[in-house]
Structures are given as structure tokens and as C-alpha cells.
Amino acid sequence: xxxxxxxxxxxxxxxxxxxxxxxxxxxxxxxxxxxxxxxxxxxxxxxxxxxxxxxxxxxxxxxxxxxxxxxxxxxxxxxxxxxxxxxxxxxxxxxxxxxxxxxxxxxxxxxxxxxxxxxxxxxxxxxxxxxxxxxxxxx
Numbered sequence: 001x002x003x004x005x006x007x008x009x010x011x012x013x014x015x016x017x018x019x020x021x022x023x024x025x026x027x028x029x030x031x032x033x034x035x036x037x038x039x040x041x042x043x044x045x046x047x048x049x050x051x052x053x054x055x056x057x058x059x060x061x062x063x064x065x066x067x068x069x070x071x072x073x074x075x076x077x078x079x080x081x082x083x084x085x086x087x088x089x090x091x092x093x094x095x096x097x098x099x100x101x102x103x104x105x106x107x108x109x110x111x112x113x114x115x116x117x118x119x120x121x122x123x124x125x126x127x128x129x130x131x132x133x134x135x136x137x138x139x
Contacts, residue, residue, distance in 0.1 A: 006052035010075045014043040
């Protein structure tokens with residue numbers, strides 16, 4: 001059974017905000033919005049939502065049907081690209097991996113998901129307004 005606690009900011013990025021990034025679950029400090037009191041937390045307990053990547057439709061048979069596996073793969077590619085950046089040696093493939101990672105990062109946050117849902121709802125309304133008779137004209 002897949003993990004139920006899903007991070008929308010990868011642990012590989014969160015751990016960079018810790019003084020002890022090499023620990024299994026590094027401690028980090030959090031300053032909650034609207035409160036001026038920092039509190040201690042850990043990488044495992046931040047930017048986590050239960051069943052965040054659970055889908056309502058089966059993805060069997062698709063490449064990376066397990067969304068967590070896809071994200072882990074992409075994060076691995078991005079981590080390699082980020083290490084290349086550290087040495088000022090980012091090749092074209094690394095740039096592509098980093099670009100895809102940044103796009104996915106933007107869309108996988110709760111706000112990014114809200115924007116995506118809004119976009120597709122507006123597209124649905126636009127398509128309905130155009131009607132099926134206009135399909136050939138639009139092409």
C-alpha cells in the first residue's frame with residue numbers, strides 16, 4: 001500500500017533549511033503565517049497532506065501510474081541537476097530536468113492545484129460556449 005503522507009514540497013528541498021541536513025529526519029524551524037513565534041518541527045512533518053496524490057480514477061497501465069514514484073524519479077533527476085549547478089556545469093539535459101521539476105513544483109502545491117482547477121473549469125466553460133458546431137472553425 002502506498003504511503004498516505006504526501007509531501008508537496010520534496011524532502012530533498014526541505015532538508016536544505018536544516019542545520020543538520022544529513023539526518024534521516026532533520027529538524028527545521030517554522031514561522032507560521034500570522035504568528036511571530038517560531039517553532040521547531042522536522043522535515044517529515046512539514047508540507048504534508050494525507051492522501052494528497054490519491055486519484056479518483058485508476059491509472060493502471062500508464063507509465064508512472066504511482067504518482068509518488070513519478071515524483072521521486074523527477075526529484076532524483078532534479079537533485080542531479082542541482083548538484084551540477086553547484087559546480088556551474090549544468091548541461092542541456094540537466095536544464096530540461098530542472099525546468100520540468102520547477103513546473104511540477106509550481107503545480108503540485110495546494111495553491112498551484114487551485115489555479116489549475118480554475119484554469120480547466122474556465123476552459124470547460126469556453127468550450128461549452130463555443131459548442132460542438134464550432135469545432136471545425138476552431139481547427
